Amino acid sequence: MSKLRIASILFLFSTVILKFSSMFRDLIIANYFGDSYAVDAYIAAMTIPNAIILFMLTxxxxxxxxxxxKYKELGLGEQHKSHIVKGTFWVCFILSVIGIIISSPLVHFLYPNFPTKGLEVATWTAIIYFSSIVMVGVNAVYEGYFDAEKMFSFSVFSQTLVVLVTIVSAILFHQNLGIYSVPIGYFMGTVLSLILKFLVLQPRKKFILWKQKLDINEVKMFYLIFIPVGLTIAVGQINLxxxxxxxxQLGEGVVANLNYAFRLVSIPQAIFGVTIATIIYPMLAEAKSKNNIPLFKKGIEKGLVYMFLFVAPTVAGMMVLIKPIVRVVYERGAFDTDATLMTSELSIFYIGSVLFYSIQAVVAKGFYTLEKGHYMFRIGMTSIVLNVIFNAIFAHLLGAKGLALSASLVGLCYSVITFSTLYKLVKGFNKRYLVFEYGKILISTLLMASIVFYISKLVFIQSLNIYVMLLLVICMGALVYFASLYLFKTSSFKELLNSNKIKIRKMN
Structure with missing residues (x-):
């Protein structure tokens, strides 16, 4: 089995652990704090510095x-890494200081309707998250280095460590610290994650070239490319x-329930969309470095097909089974039946965004590989404008559900514009391959969803324990889906079954 195949499997496994540890963190928050004003304030404040955190991290x-x-081809990879680490430290230090200073006035300006206690929670949450930006930025450089060296699983593990420390902090200190136990745990997690990287790389003298003088011009050149890329990545967080x-403005619990719904339905995107996009990225970068555009195009095509192969059935299954899924995932402790109902309804409207942003995640790698991140930046800015317009319209018509619907519509526009732009840049993809593969996968997905819906409504099935019911229905749905893929002779599925590795080969 090839090293890339092993790395890909480990990365997928690590990503699943990361996503479910993130989900478990949300379960802990839901269990201890429900959809109270404290969670509203925490989420509202966290989204401000989190835009910068995602800007740096992803x-x-x-x-x-x-x-x-590019620098590794010249034998200067380690030197380049050290320059970027040092430059990023100072950039993030400045951002942290500015963020801490403006946290209080910013929270009071953005959320004037919050009660006094809510403003206090929001202010301290923002301060703690802004304080973590220094560690986040430096961690991000090293995680990029691990990805470049195809050490995907270790990169994900270092992120998982942050989530795990956050969870432990919430469990141990929620009674004494309340909701503050969550951001404090996150801060400590970023510190421990950086220490872990030091322990792994320093013995091999690959952590940093301590005595190397910072090349400011090299850092400037990198940031000229990075800033539009980072801002584009942060678009999703800005829209959130x-x-x-x-x-x-819609009352207590709306912010919390929107967040719970979004976190739940985004699991397929995080596990499959982001994972496949990350796995193909080094392939695309190598193709670009060798100026092999046909290989680059085939890499994008494969990424889009394999993403859809996994995301489509998962999204369809979630739509059919969303209420029992929400009950199993969230309904305990302070999270009651009313919260389950609201979160389930919101999840349905969010579902579209999962598929569309998964497509965009793959397509975006193409822009970044071609060093055309400014295209993504322009499209991202357009999506923010559309999001504001759609929010204003649909929040007025549908309330909280309108905000979730807006996210799906923006995702649709975003994916269509990005794909069509990349299509023009590279002068087309293999349309026949994409249309036939997507068509077979879509038909198989619809068959699976129909069977799952029918089975889930049977009296016998509904009389079962909810965990047994979900397990049984999901297994039967998976069986129908994979059988359909096989009968339709879906080439991507056959390749997974018959090949030792995912090959990028000539497609007729």
Whole structure:
């Protein structure tokens, strides 16, 4: 089995653990605090610095991988990494200080309707998250380095460590610290994650070239590429922030339930969409470094097909079974039946965003590999404008459900524009391959969803324990889906069954 195949499997496994640990963190929050004003305040405040955190964490990796490959070809990979680590430390230090200073006035300006206690929670939450940005930025560079070296699983594990420390902090200190136990745990997690990287890399003298003088010009050149990439990555978080601003005006619990719904339905995107996009990224970067555009195009095509192969049935199954899924995942402790009903309804409207942003995650790697991140930046800014307009319209018509619907519509526009733009840039993809594969997968998904819906309504099935019912229905749905893929002779599915590795080969 190839090293890439092993790395891909480990990465997928690590990503599943990361996503479910993130879900478990949300379960802990829901159990201890429900959809109270404290959760509303925490989420509302966290989205402000989190836009910067995602800007650094994900954007840095997307910009660093091709940059590192370019310098590595010249034998200067380690030197380049050290320059970016040092430059990022100072950039993030400045951002942290500014964020801490403006936290209080910013929270009071954005959320004037929050009660006094809610404003206090929001202010301290923002301060703690802004304080963590220094560690987040430096961690992001090293995680980009691990991705470039195809050490995907370790990169994900270091992120998982942050989530696990957050969970432990919430469990141990929620009675004494309340909701503050969550951001404090996150801060400590970022510190421990950086220490872990030091322990792994320093013995091999690959942590940092301590005595190397900072090359400011090299850092500037990198950030000219990174900033539009990072801002583009942060677009999703900015749109969530816009949603939060609207949601905060709709009453207690709306912010919390929107967040619970979004976190739940985004699992397929995080596990399959982001994972496949990350796995193909080094392939695309190597193709670009060798100026092999046909190989680059086939990499994008494969990424889009394999993403849809896994995301489509998962999304369809969630739509059919959303209420029992929400009950199993969230309904305990302070999270009651009313919260389950509201979260289930919101989840349905969010579902579209999962598929569309998964497509966009793959397509975006193409832009970044070609160093055309400015296209993504322009499209991202357009999506923010659309999000504000759609929020204003649909929040007025549908309330909280309108905000979730707005996210799906923005995702649709975003994916259509990004794909069509990349299509023009590379002068087309293999349309026949994409249409036939997507068609077979879509038909198989519809058959699966129909069977799952029918089975789930049977009296015998509904009389079962909810956990047994879900397990049985999901297994039967998976059986129908994979059998349909096989009968329709779906080439991507056959390749998974028959090949030792996912090959990028000539497609007729």
């Amino acid at each position: 954007g840095m990796k997307d910009a660093f991988v091709p940059s590192y490959y 922030f816009v949603n939060t601003l609207f949601a905060a």
